[in-house]
Amino acid sequence: MASPEIDALTQALSRLPGLGPRSARRAVLHLVKKRETALDPLLTALDRVARNLATCSTCGNVDTTDPCGICTDPRRDDRSLCVVEEVADLWALDRARLFPGRFHVLGGRLSALEGVRPDDLAIDSLVGRVAAGGIDEVVLAMNATLEGQTTAHYIAERIEKYPVRLTQLAHGLPVGGELDYLDEGTLAQALRARRPVA
């Protein structure tokens, strides 16, 4: 019905989380009607991100520079390191400026079911950062799922020989809850009440 170009744009937008076919059509209509104020700025922004996209070789964050903006931010505390499963979790914690230190993205969680082993995650590089020294506290911010907690235990075993305080997010996360879906209040509370790993 619409032109192939407009159909393709509608389809590309409808694959974004939170946008179904109907809202994608509405978004496309908005874009084509507001060329100067909507379409062109989005195109420019998308193009700039596409040109500069990089995975941080230090922490695993996705950003437009390597090392990423968090790893190079001089206002952050080098001595605190927060370990998360996914980039989405880093963004969730960083969104409300909840954690003032650095991050480490594992790229997943251990899973017997899905065949995810320690070598599949950025665990050796985490241990390397801890072994290099200068870190006082490692916060394990895994999801409150069985696999997340298994991953946290495994990392705790790998790190316990180093002189760092090892903490995890307070229970208070809803059981089975995925970090990335929590509101900032819950995240802030869980972070405030973080406790040493037993």
Added chain:
Amino acid sequence: MASPEIDALTQALSRLPGLGPRSARRAVLHLVKKRETALDPLLTALDRVARNLATCSTCGNVDTTDPCGICTDPRRDDRSLCVVEEVADLWALDRARLFPGRFHVLGGRLSALEGVRPDDLAIDSLVGRVAAGGIDEVVLAMNATLEGQTTAHYIAERIEKYPVRLTQLAHGLPVGGELDYLDEGTLAQALRARRPVA
């Protein structure tokens, strides 16, 4: 916190209808994590639309060709013309292939309050199309608002001297309802029960 490029993309997306700041962040995360399957296709699609965007000089539709795909579609009935206020209304009616004829987009509705006069709308060009002949029926598909109905009356007066059947969408549209927000069932029913303008 995020890089300026990623912030700019988040902001550009959050201005789309249906996407707030939170879902825009989630969409950006999806885009940067799925470069090949999400970001690049969206960039390509957006770029193609931006390069080809055109307002149809016949009907006022926005498309990637001029005349638009609806005006050039040989399967459509030249003798039926559906007049709508906005491109959004054309898309709403066209979405479910409800109307098999051609369209005419006025670009708004008469409004004393907002100072919108007949000359501000594509009414002369509509009368021109009708005067040129070959049209049997003109369907006035204005919104069921005071201004939409005023616009319909004005157009009816301008067109009544021509040998066309002049119809309007059945009442059955919710009072104050905007065409673009109605479900397809309601639109289909209103179109089926269209009646001659009194």
